[in-house]
Amino acid sequence: MTTEAVDWRSRPTINVEEAGQILGVGRSTAYTLARNGQLPTLRLGRKFLVPTATLRRMLGEMDRTTNQSPVASQAPIPN
Numbered sequence: 001m002t003t004e005a006v007d008w009r010s011r012p013t014i015n016v017e018e019a020g021q022i023l024g025v026g027r028s029t030a031y032t033l034a035r036n037g038q039l040p041t042l043r044l045g046r047k048f049l050v051p052t053a054t055l056r057r058m059l060g061e062m063d064r065t066t067n068q069s070p071v072a073s074q075a076p077i078p079n
Contacts, residue, residue, distance in 0.1 A: 009056065013042065013049040022055065
């Protein structure tokens with residue numbers, strides 16, 4: 001059986017360390033951002049999870065109102 005890396009965009013949540021890597025910050029900075037609310041998280045016990053939809057909106061990959069990528073939410077350009 002082979003293991004393939006799953007694209008983070010296809011998962012509902014990722015951990016704070018993965019979010020930090022995507023944002024280009026270190027582990028401790030990512031946890032600091034999560035603790036002070038600058039990185040939106042869900043907290044399950046002691047575990048912080050970052051919703052990927054929220055992260056994609058932060059990165060400008062999704063439209064805030066429709067939860068679709070900006071290209072998918074645009075009307076077609078008439079000829």
